[in-house]
Amino acid sequence: MxxxxxxxxxxxxIEDVIGRPASVIMLKQLAALDEGCVTVLGHSPVAGFGYRDSDGxxxxxxxxxxxxxxxxxxxTRISFALTEPGTPDGPASLVFLLPGAGETLRVNGSARRGAEVTFHVEQVYVHCAQAVLRSGLWHPPAQPVTAGEVAAGPLSAPGVADFLAAAPFLALSSWDAAGGSDTSPRGERGAVARILDGRTLVIADRKGNRRADTLxxxxxxxRMSFAALVPGRTGVLHVRGRAxxxxxxxxLEPLALRGTPPHAALLVDVEAAELTVNDAVTKARLWVPSATEVPDLVAIGSEHLAANSAKTTGALLRIAGLVPARWLRAAMNFAYRTGLRKEGYEVERATARPRPAGREDPLREVRVVEVRRETPSAVTVVLADARDDTRPFTFRPGQFFTLVDDVGGREVRRPYSASSVPGSPRLxxxxxRVEGGRFSTHVHGGLAPGARLLLRGPSGAFHAEADHAEAGHDVALVAAGSGVTPMMSIIRTLLAERGKSRIALLYSNRTEEETIFAADLARLARQHPDRLSVTHVLTSRDGRLDVQRVREWAAGQPRAARFYLCGPQPLMDTxxxxxxxxxxxxxRVHVERYTSGPTAAATSTTPQKVLVRDGGRPLGAAxxxxxxxxxxxxxxxxxxxxxxxxxxxxxxxxxxxxAGDVAQREPNCLTARQKAAGRVLACTSAPLTEVTVDIRTE
Known part of the structure; x- marks a missing residue:
């Protein structure tokens, strides 16, 4: 051939084709992390990680x-979680990404896997922005791409060719004979790796900093491997082979831009290709708009240059290392634009910062003030705003908030109803505690005063109306177990308001010891004997509530009473x-459903397109x-x-x-009427075909 x-x-x-790197490039390299590198690691949500496992x-x-x-x-030592089954054992490398930034931080060394991956740093440096800028990695996601037919081979596996046709960016890992590792970013307008046949790819090698570590x-x-990304998708294509x-x-000529081909290319004989959902990319939500500022890697690189130049006798290099960061940024941006335009790229600016959020960040940082034991299996977490201790929490009694925290290295969200009165600076x-529940176990075992959490909300259509007390509306509440939580907010709020509304609570628990808020309810009933009555049912003593017993209790309530129900589905149905x-x-009947966790739903074995609308307005595709x-x-x-x-x-x-078919996990909080009307929960549903959904459901 x-x-x-x-x-x-x-x-x-190689040097005849691409030249040698300038000495200034090599002077940006450090043997350990400095303060600037640590800052980058503190902001970076994701990194490409190349390694060889215990089988080589x-x-x-x-x-x-x-x-x-x-x-x-x-x-010289960092650690991180690896959720995939591989076992790093030896030379490894990382390329840290900052959403919106062109430059990357590359870290080389060795890795071993225990409970986490322990990485020993041997080499670190700032990499230029060319690859990220070529790829448009941080630009708004493009429409899904469909590839043509591919001959039999690893690249003909389901979804692989379509993903490659849409992937403008990849992290490519290689090793030298001594075992040293390097993971390098690669970017291209359009497909960064082009398919020649069912097992062969070609990847352009365009102008860069001439380090040419990969080559x-x-x-x-x-032997090499790479992981490819498509903006807006959480899948990652893993490829390995020989190049x-x-x-x-x-x-080279088919890879030309404006008539200029790349100076070289990698021809890859693919041994394996696998498309998987990646936990890190999913959690990082790299393409969700954010106004967060990121460190300027050009400034950090200039500090590295200054530190190393001080050890040399080259006056010019020492001066270069002392150039103000803003001047270096301007010079580098100009160089990026000039170089990329010569290659045939249209570049409006050197770096694409994250798009500013169009609305206020819904997550609010809160501080744990107290963790109060209610029963052997229930605690009340008292929260205050982390930045303003006097800022009130506004909601309607009965609504819930979602707590967000890192549990075992993964973000976990769980909704919990407020039991306090709206408008207070304490929520x-x-x-x-749920047996096997990740978040409730974390709250009961690891949450202490002073801890910081994120909070979203309020949310939920289950709430008492603000005018119940003033209008004298009588309220009848039916709850079981922790279903009493929103009822306590309703009770406390209505009793605090001036009015004559009466409140009756039918409250079921297994034992007296497990009755949440037993003392508080008794105290409130004593303080407001003409407005609050509480009927306790202990199933270990009285048996479960049935239709007859509930009917007898409900028949004793005022004819115009508003009923609020919260608890397990069987009691709600009864x-x-x-x-x-x-x-x-x-x-006059309001129901809050508590689910015990959905079971798995059917899912497609191939990627599916979803079109999202807001009423009559198309929002985009994923x-x-x-x-x-x-x-x-x-x-x-x-x-x-x-x-x-x-x-x-x-x-x-x-x-x-x-349009289209969707599988939804059951049980969930939707009513039969909502399901019959085509409503699904986006968080527990997966498409079986191409689908169109509308986020406006009213």
Whole structure:
């Protein structure tokens, strides 16, 4: 084949084609993390990670999920979680990304896996922005791309060719003969890796900083791997194989931009290709608009240059290292624009900063003031605003908030109803421990005063109306277990208001010891004997509530009473039947459903496209990876999907399916009427075909 005759096999041949790196490039390299590097790690939510496992198999993936995921233990040691099954064992490398920034931070060393991956740093440097800028990685996601037919081979696996056709960016890992590792960013307008046949790819090698680490490594060891990204998608394509360096005109000319071909290309013989949903990319939500500022890597690189130049005798280099960062940024931006335009790219600016958020960040940082024990299995968490201790929490009695925290290295969200009175600078959320529940176990075992959490809300349509007390509306409440939590907010709020409304609570628990707020309810009943009555049912003593007993209790309530129900589904069904027998109108019955966790739903084995609308206005499209939800795909694509709890309990993420087939996990908080009308929860639903959904459901 002609490419064999045009293959580069020596260092001299590579340098003849691309030249040698300038000395200033090598002077940006450090042997350990300095303060600037630590700052970058504190802001970076994701990194490309290349390693060889214990069997010697080359692998590249993306790790992280939240800013600061890489914990710094010393200037030469960091650690992070790896959720995939690979076992790093030896030389490894990282390329840290900052959303909106062109430059990257590359870290080389070695890694071992224990409970986490421990990474020993041997080399670190700031990499230029060319690859990220070429790829448009941080630009708004493009429409999904469909590839043509691909001959049989690893690249013909489901979804692989379409993903490659849309992927403008990848992190490519290589190793030298001594085992040293490097993971390099690669970017291209359009597809960064082009398919030649079912097992062969070609990747352009365009002008850069001339370090050419990848090319030098491949001369010594042709085994390589890469992980590719598509903006707006949470899938990652993992490819491994063997690569050769070629200057064959027949391969380079089709890669030309404005008539200028790349100076070389990598020809990859693919051994394996696998498309998976990546936890780190999913959690990081890289393409969700953010106004967060990120460190200026050009300034950090100039500090590295200054530090190393001080050790040399080159006056020019020492002066270069002392140039103000803003001047260096301006010079680098000009150089980026000039170089990329010569290659045929249209570049309006050197870096694409994150788009400013169009609305206020719905997450509010809060501080734990107190964790108060209510029963052996329930605690009340008292929260205050982390920045302004006097800032009130505004909501309607009965609504819930979503707590967000990092549990075991992963972001977890759970909704909990408020039990306090609206308008106070202290918010009380009562949490019952659930066997095997990740978040409730975290709250009960690891949350202490002073801890910081994120809070979203208020949310939920289940709430008492503000005019109940003033208008004298009587209220009848039915609750079981932790279902009393929103009822306490309603009771406390109505009793604090002037008015004559009467409140009756029918409250079921297994034992007296497990009765949440027993003492508070007794005290309030004594203080307001003419307005509050509480009927306790202990199932260990009295048996479960049935339709007859609920009907007898409800029949004793005022005829115009408003009923509020919260608890397990069987009790809610029993109460609804009892109220129906008493001919209580549906508009006077309000139900909050607690679910015990949805079961798995069917899912497509191939990526599916979802079109999202807001009423009559199209918002955009996303690709849902196998095993992914509509919500995660929409958020990854930067679409304004409504959501709160993410586990199917709150109903905030409800959307209407306009076209296509969707599988939804059960049980969930939707009513039979909502389901019949085509409503689904985006957080627990996956498309089986291409679908169109509307986030406006009213």
């Amino acid at each position: 002609s490419w064999e005759n045009n293959r580069l096999r020596t260092v001299a041949e 198999v080359s692998r590249t993936t993306f790790v992280g999920g939240t800013p600061g995921f890489a914990r710094v233990h010393s200037p 030098h490594n491949l001369l010594q060891d042709d 050769a360096i070629t200057v064959d005109p027949a391969l 009380e959320l009562t949490v019952k 109460t609804r039947r009892a109220l129906a027998e008493l001919a209580v109108p549906d508009d 690709v849902v990876e196998p095993g992914q939800t509509l919500l995660d795909a929409g958020l990854a694509a930067g679409l304004p999907m409504p959501y709160s709890c993410t586990v199917g309990s709150c109903g905030e993420c409800v959307v209407k399916v306009l």
